[in-house]
Amino acid sequence: MTRDLRNARVRAILAFVLAGLMCGTFTVRIPALTEKLGISEASVGVVLLAWGLGALVSMQSMRGVMARAGSRAVLRVGAPLCAVSLLGVAYAPSFPWLIAAAALFGMFFGAVDVAMNAQGSTVERAYGRPLMNGMHAGWCVGAMLAGVLGTVAITAGLSFTANLAAVAVVSAPLAYVLSRGFLPDPVAAAPAAGAAKRRMPPVVYLLGAIAFGAFMVEGAIADWNGLFLRNTLGTPEAVAALGYPIFEGGMLAARLSGDRLRTRLGARRLLMASGLGTAVTFALVVTTSSTVIAVAGMVLIGLTVAMVSPTTISLAGTATATPGPAIAQTGAMGYAGLLLGPVVIGFVSNAATLRVALGIAVVLGVLISVAARFLPRPQGAMSEIHAPIEEREPLKMAA
Numbered sequence: 494m495t496r497d498l499r500n501a502r503v504r505a506i507l508a509f510v511l512a513g514l515m516c517g518t519f520t521v522r523i524p525a526l527t528e529k530l531g532i533s534e535a536s537v538g539v540v541l542l543a544w545g546l547g548a549l550v551s552m553q554s555m556r557g558v559m560a561r562a563g564s565r566a567v568l569r570v571g572a573p574l575c576a577v578s579l580l581g582v583a584y585a586p587s588f589p590w591l592i593a594a595a596a597l598f599g600m601f602f603g604a605v606d607v608a609m610n611a612q613g614s615t616v617e618r619a620y621g622r623p624l625m626n627g628m629h630a631g632w633c634v635g636a637m638l639a640g641v642l643g644t645v646a647i648t649a650g651l652s653f654t655a656n657l658a659a660v661a662v663v664s665a666p667l668a669y670v671l672s673r674g675f676l677p678d679p680v681a682a683a684p685a686a687g688a689a690k691r692r693m694p695p696v697v698y699l700l701g702a703i704a705f706g707a708f709m710v711e712g713a714i715a716d717w718n719g720l721f722l723r724n725t726l727g728t729p730e731a732v733a734a735l736g737y738p739i740f741e742g743g744m745l746a747a748r749l750s751g752d753r754l755r756t757r758l759g760a761r762r763l764l765m766a767s768g769l770g771t772a773v774t775f776a777l778v779v780t781t782s783s784t785v786i787a788v789a790g791m792v793l794i795g796l797t798v799a800m801v802s803p804t805t806i807s808l809a810g811t812a813t814a815t816p817g818p819a820i821a822q823t824g825a826m827g828y829a830g831l832l833l834g835p836v837v838i839g840f841v842s843n844a845a846t847l848r849v850a851l852g853i854a855v856v857l858g859v860l861i862s863v864a865a866r867f868l869p870r871p872q873g874a875m876s877e878i879h880a881p882i883e884e885r886e887p888l889k890m891a892a
Contacts, residue, residue, distance in 0.1 A: 497674075502616050502624070504674045506631040508568065508609045511664055511671070513635025513741075515579055516602060518660045519544075520715045521643040521737050524723060524730055525653040530588055538839025541716055543592045545832030547599025548606070552825040555607040559817030563678040564615065567608035572668035575601035576661050583657035607824050611817040614810030615676050625807035626751030626800055633745035633799070636715075640738025647731050678817060693822050696869065697812050700805040701826025703764060703864050706857040707801035709830030710771055713854045714740050714794060716835045717847065721787075725847050728784045736791050743795025751800040760804050764865035770797030772858030779851045801861060802827060808868075 523537060532540075558567065578601045581594035613628040639660070646656040715737060722733035755763050774797050778790035809823035810816035834853075841850035 498616070498619055498676075500674045501612075501676045502620070504671045505609065505612050505616050506628055507671055508572065508605075508612065508668075509628050509631030510635040510638075511572070511668055512575075512602070512605055512609060513632035513637075514639050514660060515576060515635075515664055517636035517639025517715075517737065517741070518643065518657055519579065519582060519598070521640050521719065521734055522646075522653045522656055523716065524719050524733065525647070525656075526591075529653050530585075530591065532588055533843075535839050535843045536588065537716075537720075538836045540591055540595050541712075541835035541839075542832065543596040544599035544602075545828065545835070547596040548603030548828050549599075549825055549832050551600040551603030552607050552821055552828055555604060555821040555825075556818040558604075559607060559611055559678075559821055560815060564608040564611035564817060565672065565675040565677055567604055568612065568675060569669065569672035571601055571604040571608060572672060573665045575605050576665035576668055578602075579657055579661040579664070583654045583661065603824075603828065606828070607817070607821045610806045610824060611678065611810070611820050612675050614807065614816040614820060615678055617807065617810065618816070619676060623752040623755050623807065625803040625810075626748040626755065629799075629803040630745050630748035630751075633741045633748060633795075636741040637738040637745065640734060640741065644731055644734045644738075647734060678815075693819055694812050697809055697819050697822050698826070699864065699867060700809050700812070701823045703861055704802055704805040704823055704827030705830040706768070706861040706864070707798055707805070707830070708827040709834035710775070710794070710798050710854045710857050711802070712831040712834040713838055713851055714791065717838055717842075717851060718791065721847050721851060722784065726782065726784050726787055732784070732788075736788055739788055740791040740795040743792035744799035745795075747796045747799035748803065751803065754800070755804060760808055761865055761868045764801060764804060764868065765862045767797055767799075767801050768858050768861030768863070768865060770858070771801075771861065772855050773797075775851070775854045775858060779848050779855070798858075 526532070526540075527537060555567075575598070578594070578598040582591065582598050585591035585594045610625075610628075613625055616628075617624040642660070643656060645651075718736040718740065719730075719733045722728040722736050723730055751763075758766070771794065774790060774793035778787050778794065781787050781790065805823055805827070806820055809819045813819045837853065838847070838850040841853070
């Protein structure tokens with residue numbers, strides 16, 4: 494194993510860490526954002542809708558961009574700009590400006606998300622074994638760091654604006670430095686461009702549907718757990734801010750062992766078990782009236798849902814000879830869950846209660862488990878990754 498390959502793996506993981514830090518800082522300070530601009534829960538849903546729309550539009554357009562430019566070039570430009578766009582969210586002076594800034598941040602973030610997952614798939618192929626759960630563990634580290642820093646900022650009286658601005662200023666140069674050691678994507682530009690225009694194999698859309706459910710569950714925790722703990726259960730804001738990093742801690746633990754579990758169980762059985770576990774653990778959280786049980790339940794939700802999105806992204810990367818376009822398609826469908834989830838939860842909570850709205854995640858867990866039954870039966874964990882690209886058969890749907 495060459496030094497360049499190990500270096501690329503480390504840099505890919507750090508790219509996930511940085512992305513988790515930027516996105517996590519935004520989400521963990523949402524309660525402070527509502528106070529800064531005096532907006533309601535429904536208005537928060539609109540802001541998150543703008544962010545999700547920006548990300549979704551960007552990710553859908555990445556099929557062609559990734560085929561032509563590759564993940565390394567996209568990350569070199571997009572990651573620093575994503576950090577700069579976070580400054581717009583930090584300094585937005587009014588609700589309309591906030592919507593525009595959130596949309597721009599979402600657009601850059603969507604491009605970065607597709608590119609870093611494609612880079613992770615490229616590294617995974619070069620190693621010849623599952624690594625994507627470990628890559629996504631880096632996201633958890635960044636999100637946990639965002640939560641801890643957010644709690645420190647709240648305790649120190651640091652404003653929403655100052656907190657986001659500090660993270661943006663530090664992240665922009667780091668993002669550029671990381672991009673200097675990434676691997677080139679494995680397929681030449683001309684064939685890839687033609688592949689990007691073709692319809693994806695059916696399994697990519699099934700993977701996208703599973704990712705949709707998982708991202709919607711993750712978004713429900715990321716965007717609404719703070720308000721659920723503070724407003725529904727009466728938890729102090731500083732304690733409520735810990736709900737997100739605790740959830741990410743559960744995800745981190747699961748993702749650190751996820752690649753080994755996938756090797757033993759196979760992707761199909763792993764996804765089925767994860768979906769069922771998510772439904773059970775989320776039901777525990779939304780039905781309790783105890784802050785202690787709810788916060789502890791965040792860990793359990795993290796443990797159960799954590800491996801769904803990395804596994805779907807990794808499988809999408811093996812569905813065609815070119816990982817970028819397939820990952821972009823699966824990622825775009827997944828981020829539609831982030832797009833619709835916060836909005837649906839916001840409006841349902843307005844019509845009923847936030848507790849009732851979060852019950853949607855229980856249903857999603859069941860649907861993930863059912864959908865996973867239709868994935869191809871494993872012939873040996875990640876045999877597609879072990880085969881050379883030119884000899885690999887794309888994943889096909891099980892009968």
